[in-house]
Amino acid sequence: MTGILTTGNPALHAIRTYTSAENPSSFLAVSEGNRYFQLPGHEGVIVYRRSGRFLVQFGGPFAPAASYRPLLDGFVAMAREEGLEVVSVQVQQADAPIYADRGFTVNQVGASWARSLADFSLRGTKFMQLRNKISRALRAGLVISEATDDRWFPALREIDQVWLRDKGEHARPLEYLVGQYGDAMQPHRRMFIGFIDEAPVGYISYSPVFGSRSGWMHDLSRRLPSRLPGIMEAINVHAIETFRTEGSAWLHFGFTPFSGLRRECELPGHDRGFRRLMELLWHHGEAVYPAQSQLAYKDKWAPDLFVPEYVAFHGSASIAGFAHIFRASNAF
Incomplete structure (x- = not known):
């Protein structure tokens, strides 16, 4: 049993290969700074970071079915041997019952959202405001280009x-x-940049999504502070039209904590107190994460796919474990 830090190639192979990588955010597995747990004699990896006394796992094991449970059990055993605890975030709906069976308390923590591209169009009254914002940006001289x-x-x-x-x-x-x-993983991503007067004013980075709903994920996005509306929307429309031309089927908008909480998505045995905490953070947790404003941007695109996502605590639900997810993410 070994936990090792590698360049990311084992994770890249795993998320491309195994159906357990249906996680639309799976490309985050290859980010610099991640650690990878691998088990001799078994294919696949577990992605994690250390934060205090917790190992914060990202997603479920990216592994074939035969290795999935041995990897998870081995990871928990490694943590126990080192006197550490395990908390897993962005566990998918198919993973959740397996985690519960392995002694985890599993709660919905938010959701991911996606838009099918086959029939995507900005026509119609519901997109009128979005079209107007994009038009204003383009009239102001915004030019969009993909960085190669x-x-x-x-x-x-x-x-x-x-x-x-x-x-x-x-x-x-x-x-x-x-x-x-x-x-090192940049060649697998796409970067679209908005320019005004030949100077960059904003960008959106897109990561590949594998599995049955393959396509691209609207990932990192930044812009200069400006009163000009529509810059990011115009960049995204340009990228969507590029992806559609190439035949991509889906644009994923990624994970939004505290959003899309639905009681029917909870598993038997979930922690009711933690459930109430998530609802409280959705309504009043702007200082922790701006979930409502993030979801408002995604809603502009009329997403037609909802994917519940989960947090799993080995043993009982833990506020400390939940806090260490944000600490591992550099939120505080």
């Missing part, structure tokens, strides 16, 4: 810094549950 190399990345890093300062003095760049760019 890294020459614009220094300018995008400057946008990141301005964007972060605009969030307030205590804002921190999130990690782990959001994507990266400019690393």
